[in-house]
Amino acid sequence: MIHIYKANSTHVDGISKVCTDANWATYSGIYTKEYLEKIIQEYYNPERIQSEVSSSSKGWGGYFVAIEDDEVVGAGGGGLISDTAGEIYVLYLSPDRRNEGIGSLLLDTITTQQKEFGATEQWISVQKGNQKGIPFYEAKGFEFQYEEEEDGYTSCRYKREI
Numbered sequence: 124m125i126h127i128y129k130a131n132s133t134h135v136d137g138i139s140k141v142c143t144d145a146n147w148a149t150y151s152g153i154y155t156k157e158y159l160e161k162i163i164q165e166y167y168n169p170e171r172i173q174s175e176v177s178s179s180s181k182g183w184g185g186y187f188v189a190i191e192d193d194e195v196v197g198a199g200g201g202g203l204i205s206d207t208a209g210e211i212y213v214l215y216l217s218p219d220r221r222n223e224g225i226g227s228l229l230l231d232t233i234t235t236q237q238k239e240f241g242a243t244e245q246w247i248s249v250q251k252g253n254q255k256g257i258p259f260y261e262a263k264g265f266e267f268q269y270e271e272e273e274d275g276y277t278s279c280r281y282k283r284e285i
Contacts, residue, residue, distance in 0.1 A: 125225055127232045130176045130186035130198065135169050137195025138176070138186055142167040145215035149255050154276065166213075175200070181240045187232050189216070189225045196220045199229040201237060201245075209237030209245040209285070226259060234285055245285045251277040 130138060143163050150159055165171075172186070179185030182202045189197030199214035211233060216225050237245060247265060249256045257279070261267075265281035272278075 124191065125196070125223075125228060126190050127228050128188055128190060129179075130188045130200075132173060132176060134186070134188045134190075134195055134198075135172045135176060138172050138188060138198040139167050139169050141195050141198050141217050142213065142215045144218055148218035149215075149253060150250065153250055153252050158274065158276075183212075184233065184236045184240070186213075187229055189229055197225045197229050199226075199233055201233045203237065203240050203242055204246065206241060207243045209234070209240070209242035211245065211247045221255065227263070230263060238285055242285060245283055247281045248278040249281060251279050 128134075146159060146163055146167070154162070175183065176186050180202070182204075184200060184202050186198055186200045188195050197214075197216040197220065199211065201209055201211040201213075204210045211230070214226060214229055214233075234245060245265075247260055248271070249260060251270065260281050264283040266283065268280045268282050270277050270279055
């Protein structure tokens with residue numbers, strides 16, 4: 124059975140592994156190997172994750188983890204980008220655990236937190252061509268708004284009312 128918890132220092136290695144594995148599974152056909160290694164090193168290294176599970180605020184609500192049998196099988200987090208807008212910054216699952224409802228549980232938990240912070244809408248950036256993420260978010264009511272370009276890659280901005 125899957126349980127969702129606010130992450131703490133005991134979850135750091137599991138979060139790092141899930142996020143790293145999911146990035147390789149999701150983006151290896153989209154990003155260059157070098158760019159993907161850079162992103163993983165910057166965002167999903169244990170030192171950064173340790174600091175991100177050690178504090179939370181409206182701007183970063185902290186990581187939430189999906190746990191099964193003491194193993195992290197999913198991780199996600201977000202925060203407010205304005206007084207009424209939330210952002211999902213990260214939402215990843217172990218690649219072999221997709222389509223089990225785990226992502227929905229994490230998204231629901233993050234959404235509940237953002238509503239408590241005062242959010243009435245929620246945003247997400249999804250890499251163009253990400254056929255794992257885009258259908259999931261569209262099924263959850265997110266609607267395409269516009270595209271942004273960064274580092275030569277195009278991300279799609281989606282929004283929904285919450």
